[in-house]
Amino acid sequence: MEKEPLLMLPGPVPVPERVRMAMVRQAINHRGAEFGAVYADCVRILKETFGTKNELFVISGSGTAAMEAAVANFGSGLTIACLENGKFGERMFKIAQRYGTARVVRSEWGTPLDLAALEHELAEGAGMVTLVHNETSAGIKNPAEKIGRLAKKYDALFVMDGITSIGGDEVHADAWGADIVVVGSQKCLAAPAGLSAISVSERAWERLSERRPYYLDLAAYRKSASAKVMETPYTPAVPLFLALREACLLIEEEGLATRIARHRKMSQAVRNAVSAWGLALFPKLDGDHAYSNTVTATRLPEGVEDSAFRGAIKKMGIEIAGGQDHLKGKIFRIGTMGATGAPEILGTLSAIEHALAKQGVRLAGNGVRAAAEVLG
Amino acid sequence: MEKEPLLMLPGPVPVPERVRMAMVRQAINHRGAEFGAVYADCVRILKETFGTKNELFVISGSGTAAMEAAVANFGSGLTIACLENGKFGERMFKIAQRYGTARVVRSEWGTPLDLAALEHELAEGAGMVTLVHNETSAGIKNPAEKIGRLAKKYDALFVMDGITSIGGDEVHADAWGADIVVVGSQKCLAAPAGLSAISVSERAWERLSERRPYYLDLAAYRKSASAKVMETPYTPAVPLFLALREACLLIEEEGLATRIARHRKMSQAVRNAVSAWGLALFPKLDGDHAYSNTVTATRLPEGVEDSAFRGAIKKMGIEIAGGQDHLKGKIFRIGTMGATGAPEILGTLSAIEHALAKQGVRLAGNGVRAAAEVLG
Numbered sequence: 001m002e003k004e005p006l007l008m009l010p011g012p013v014p015v016p017e018r019v020r021m022a023m024v025r026q027a028i029n030h031r032g033a034e035f036g037a038v039y040a041d042c043v044r045i046l047k048e049t050f051g052t053k054n055e056l057f058v059i060s061g062s063g064t065a066a067m068e069a070a071v072a073n074f075g076s077g078l079t080i081a082c083l084e085n086g087k088f089g090e091r092m093f094k095i096a097q098r099y100g101t102a103r104v105v106r107s108e109w110g111t112p113l114d115l116a117a118l119e120h121e122l123a124e125g126a127g128m129v130t131l132v133h134n135e136t137s138a139g140i141k142n143p144a145e146k147i148g149r150l151a152k153k154y155d156a157l158f159v160m161d162g163i164t165s166i167g168g169d170e171v172h173a174d175a176w177g178a179d180i181v182v183v184g185s186q187k188c189l190a191a192p193a194g195l196s197a198i199s200v201s202e203r204a205w206e207r208l209s210e211r212r213p214y215y216l217d218l219a220a221y222r223k224s225a226s227a228k229v230m231e232t233p234y235t236p237a238v239p240l241f242l243a244l245r246e247a248c249l250l251i252e253e254e255g256l257a258t259r260i261a262r263h264r265k266m267s268q269a270v271r272n273a274v275s276a277w278g279l280a281l282f283p284k285l286d287g288d289h290a291y292s293n294t295v296t297a298t299r300l301p302e303g304v305e306d307s308a309f310r311g312a313i314k315k316m317g318i319e320i321a322g323g324q325d326h327l328k329g330k331i332f333r334i335g336t337m338g339a340t341g342a343p344e345i346l347g348t349l350s351a352i353e354h355a356l357a358k359q360g361v362r363l364a365g366n367g368v369r370a371a372a373e374v375l376g
Numbered sequence: 377m378e379k380e381p382l383l384m385l386p387g388p389v390p391v392p393e394r395v396r397m398a399m400v401r402q403a404i405n406h407r408g409a410e411f412g413a414v415y416a417d418c419v420r421i422l423k424e425t426f427g428t429k430n431e432l433f434v435i436s437g438s439g440t441a442a443m444e445a446a447v448a449n450f451g452s453g454l455t456i457a458c459l460e461n462g463k464f465g466e467r468m469f470k471i472a473q474r475y476g477t478a479r480v481v482r483s484e485w486g487t488p489l490d491l492a493a494l495e496h497e498l499a500e501g502a503g504m505v506t507l508v509h510n511e512t513s514a515g516i517k518n519p520a521e522k523i524g525r526l527a528k529k530y531d532a533l534f535v536m537d538g539i540t541s542i543g544g545d546e547v548h549a550d551a552w553g554a555d556i557v558v559v560g561s562q563k564c565l566a567a568p569a570g571l572s573a574i575s576v577s578e579r580a581w582e583r584l585s586e587r588r589p590y591y592l593d594l595a596a597y598r599k600s601a602s603a604k605v606m607e608t609p610y611t612p613a614v615p616l617f618l619a620l621r622e623a624c625l626l627i628e629e630e631g632l633a634t635r636i637a638r639h640r641k642m643s644q645a646v647r648n649a650v651s652a653w654g655l656a657l658f659p660k661l662d663g664d665h666a667y668s669n670t671v672t673a674t675r676l677p678e679g680v681e682d683s684a685f686r687g688a689i690k691k692m693g694i695e696i697a698g699g700q701d702h703l704k705g706k707i708f709r710i711g712t713m714g715a716t717g718a719p720e721i722l723g724t725l726s727a728i729e730h731a732l733a734k735q736g737v738r739l740a741g742n743g744v745r746a747a748a749e750v751l752g
Contacts, residue, residue, distance in 0.1 A: 004402040012403045012614070023399040023615055026380040027388045027568060029695055060570050061437050062611035065591040072589070095590045186611065192403060194436050194570065194613025213448070213589055214471045215441040235438040235562065237570025237613055238388070239399055319405055 006318045008348045010136035010164060010295040010335040012186040012193050019191055019246040023239035030236050036229035038245045043230075045248035046197050048256055049189075050162065050181050051172035056199040057221040058244065060237040063163040063184030066196035068095050069216040070159045070180040071130070074200075075100045076209035078127035081156070083113050083147065086135035087324045088161060096130060109327060110138030110297065112286045115146065122154035127207075129158050134165035137324050139297030139333060140283040141165070141290040148177035157204055163187055163196075167251060168263040168337050169293040179204040185240065188263065188294055190338025191247035194240045250339075263293050266336035266345055269374035270296040273349045277356070278364025282331045295335045297323075304359045306332070312355040318348050342375040382694045384724045386512035386540060386671040386711040388562040388569050395567055395622040399615035406612050412605035414621045419606075421624035422573050424632055425565075426538065426557050427548035432575040433597040434620065436613040439539040439560030442572035444471050445592040446535045446556040447506070450576075451476045452585035454503035457532070459489050459523070462511035463700045464537060472506060485703060486514030486659045486673065491522065498530035503583075505534050510541035513700050515673030515709060516659040517541070517666040524553035533580055539563055539572075543627060544639040544713050545669040555580040561616065564639065564670055566714025567623035570616045626715075639669050642712035642721060645750035646672040649725045653732070654740025658707045673699075673709045680735045682708070688731040694724050718751040 007013055028034055043056050050056065059066050071080065071092070080100045082093035085107040096102035103126060105117045118129065129151045133144050144160055151158035160178040162171050168188030173181045179201040186193035200218060208219060220233035251259060271291060274281055282297035283289070300306060306322050306329040313320055321333040334352075336345060349368045356363060383389055404410055419432050426432065435442050447456065447468070456476045458469035461483040472478035479502060481493045494505065505527045509520045520536055527534035536554040538547050544564030549557045555577040562569035576594060584595060596609035627635060647667060650657055658673035659665070676682060682698050682705040689696055697709040710728075712721060725744045732739060 004404055007403055007405060009405065012405065012611070015403045020400050020402070020615075023568075024396050026396070027383055027391045027562070028380055029383060029385065029388065030569065060613075061441070061591060062613075064610040065437070068590045098587070098590055184611065186403070192399075192613070192615045193406065193611045194616060211474070214444045214474055215437060216591070234440040235388070235560065235569045237436075237438075237568070237616060239396075239568045239615060239619075240570060240613060243615075 005314065006344055006347070008334050008340070008344065009319055009321045010333055011184065011337060013190055013335060013338040014340060015190055015192055016250060016339045019243045019250065022242040022246040025242070028238060030238055031231060033229050035238065035241070036231065038241050039230045039232070041245045042241065042248050045252050046183070047199070049167045049171065049251065050183070050199050052174045052181065052199045054174065054199045054201045055222060055225070056197055057218065057225055058241065059196045059198060059216070060194070060232070060240070061196060062194065063182060063196045064091065065216060066182035066198045067092060067161055069198055069218055070182060071095050071099050072213050072216060073209055073218045074157055074180060074204050074207055075128045076211050079103060079125055080128045080130060081105055081118055081121035081126035082130045083118060083142070085109055085111055085113050085138060085140060085142070086132065087137035088132040088135055092130040092132060092161060100128070110140055110283045112284070112289045113142055115150065118147070119150055122150060122156055127156050129156050131159070132161040133171065134169065134292050134294060136164045136292065136295045136333070137327065138283055139281070139292045139295050141292050143288040144178065145176045146288060152177045157207060164294050164337070167259065169260055173199060185244055188337045189244070189247050189251070191244045192240055194237055195244055263336065265374060266340065267291065267293050267296055269345055269371035270334050270336055270349070272370040272374055273367030274298050276365040276370035277367040294337045295333055297331050297333045299331055300329065301356065301361045304356065304361060309355050309359055312358055313351045316351045318351050320348065345371060345375060381690065382720055382723070384710050384716070384720065385695055385697045386709055387560065387713060389566055389711060389714040390716060391566055391568055392626060392715045395619045395626065398618040398622040401618070404614060406614055407607060409605050411614065411617070412607065414617050415606045415608070417621045418617065418624050421628050422559070423575070425543045425547065425627065426559070426575050428550050428557065428575045430550065430575045430577045431598060431601070432573055433594065433601055434617065435572045435574060435592070436570070436608070436616070437572060438570065439558060439572045440467065441592060442558035442574045443468060443537055445574055445594055446558060447471050447475050448589050448592060449585055449594045450533055450556060450580050450583055451504045452587050455479060455501055456504045456506060457481055457494055457497035457502035458506045459494060459518070461485055461487055461489050461514060461516060461518070462508065463513035464508040464511055468506040468508060468537060476504070486516055488660070488662045488665045489518055491526065494523070495526055498526060498532055503532050505532050507535070508537040509547065510538070510545065510668050510670060512540045512668065512671045512709070513703065514659055515657070515668045515671050517668050519664040520554065521552045522664060528553045533583060540670050540713070543635065545636055549575060561620055564713045565620070565623050565627070567620045568616055570613055571620055639712065641750055642716065643667065643669050643672055645721055645747035646710050646712055646725070648750055649743030649747040650674050652741040652746035653743040670713045671709055671711045673707050675707055676705065677732065677737045680732065680737060685731050685735055688734055689727045692727045694727050696724065721747060721751065
């Protein structure tokens with residue numbers, strides 16, 4: 001086998017060696033002081049990335065498990081207003097349908113959320129709002145703070161999926177009034193896939209559902225985490241916790257503000273390349289919405305066949321993402337999350353330039369150079 | 377730090393280097409041929425350890441997640457008869473209470489199950505039976521085949537927790553009529569903690585619940601696994617899958633029959649030591665029940681203080697388990713699962729002999745020698 005392809009996806013992303021090496025060691029007992037300290041380190045640093053002083057737990061399960069935990073523990077039986085302008089907003093809606101009366105507030109994917117329609121749902125009695133902060137399926141960043149204010153005005157719980165923003169973009173859960181916030185390990189945290197984390201406000205605890213699932217019962221997580229030695233209620237994915245701890249320490253060492261600025265620079269570089277090429281970014285913005293800080297979605301130029309295009313890039317050892325569902329064949333997406341930097345971005349953009357040229361696209365200008373100017 | 381303590385627990389257990397090393401490599405995309413092949417290897421070999429030709433899925437979550445998946449997908453709204461003679465039987469009952477009308481068929485922990493009471497529940501209309509095959513909390517092995525026959529007679533689904541027997545003891549899911557069977561990664565499979573697997577019979581699929589959870593929705597697992605390239609519905613814990621594949625390959629290389637015989641020898645060695653010492657094994661058996669093949673539960677001799685006793689052993693770098701809940705301070709448990717062998721067992725028994733002597737216990741004979749005779 002050649003080396004692993006470079007993953008320029010909206011997750012999973014390349015994992016630094018130090019993080020991966022943390023998983024090799026011999027098994028340890030997860031009911032003991034050492035594991036407790038690992039868990040505590042993760043919680044301490046993740047709280048900073050969430051911008052929260054609320055309780056926070058690490059779940060042995062993907063971001064989807066954490067999304068479900070949010071809805072299942074605090075939304076059972078409620079009317080849940082689900083904001084959707086992409087695939088993960090849709091997923092939140094699907095989850096909400098299993099636990100409450102789900103009301104979708106849908107915009108075309110990649111276009112601004114309909115805050116007036118949300119307010120209508122809230123006025124009609126929705127007790128929970130779900131938002132995907134950074135919608136990777138469309139490359140759009142949604143106005144979390146504004147939605148938090150609306151939720152608060154109508155006394156609804158505010159659930160925010162920060163899976164692909166936390167660790168790579170500004171997130172201020174407490175300041176925004178986000179009651180329940182989730183992240184996944186394999187995105188901007190640059191840890192291996194398989195873990196997620198969730199924070200819970202006092203206001204949410206007061207509304208804890210009576211009927212809760214078992215494995216994702218956050219009351220059990222709370223009890224185990226508050227023991228003298230921090231624990232999880234059921235057997236955790238120990239190697240992944242060890243890796244997440246290292247990934248968190250790397251964030252602390254880099255400094256969260258520096259890390260976010262670096263992510264901003266990376267996505268700006270990619271957007272400048274797209275614009276130099278004369279291609280169109282996919283999202284349609286208004287004053288409230290912004291381009292994602294961690295993934296760039298671009299319209300595939302007329303006549304370019306997606307699988308041939310991405311196949312050519314993959315042959316050069318780089319994976320970028322296509323569109324999902326009805327966006328398949330219409331857009332391509334470049335993730336710039338975690339531990340990636342100039343070499344990976346410049347390599348990726350060069351490969352894209354080459355693949356587009358091979359497909360007969362006449363580009364307006366030199367995207368790689370435009371990116372280098374941002375990164376240099 | 378000194379090296380990690382030797383874990384002689386009923387899980388987690390020491391993980392062979394080859395298995396741990398599989399986790400170090402760079403992240404790969406979980407929507408791709410390579411991951412699909414990894415998943416397929418796990419499924420192929422796990423099916424053999426389960427004794428099943430049914431569909432089998434690997435879940436990114438602990439054994440408890442798989443237990444919940446069993447009940448939540450197939451037991452919603454049913455009357456569920458939960459056999460309990462230890463802590464994990466009790467856990468099954470707790471899970472069942474969240475999804476159906478749970479009826480516990482309880483025996484004192486470590487004593488035979490009450491099959492007459494089970495038959496009564498079945499005659500009264502229970503549509504599902506849950507059984508913990510190997511109850512590690514008490515060191516007892518329950519008569520799965522007999523329970524399978526009873527379930528079949530009354531047309532109830534049979535859910536079997538094989539978390540600590542599969543890979544270390546005879547399990548014949550199909551022959552026993554076990555419709556839904558689960559295993560955990562960190563027990564007899566000797567893989568890292570964090571994964572579980574579940575098999576589902578055709579009979580169970582026909583009774584799939586309408587209301588299912590999201591992350592643990594087995595219909596979604598089924599759909600993703602049957603794609604051209606095997607996938608999981610949501611992001612899997614990739615490093616743990618890579619490790620599990622190596623652990624499964626090790627089982628295949630050793631040969632399942634050889635591996636089970638080795639486990640039998642290991643637990644026999646420990647039981648012979650206990651009996652040479654003149655101590656009492658904890659389980660009370662009848663003709664249907666047997667001592668566990670993977671964990672030995674022994675009564676703490678009169679006057680021995682549990683934490684001082686296990687503390688002394690831990691000082692020698694070895695972790696054995698105490699009792700759980702009301703068995704705390706009354707028993708100690710030695711796991712002999714996975715990749716352990718004579719050095720670990722003889723070392724552990726020597727440490728126990730020493731710790732008991734230090735606590736003033738006068739042992740009847742030489743347990744270490746008795747064990748060596750089995751292992752040698």
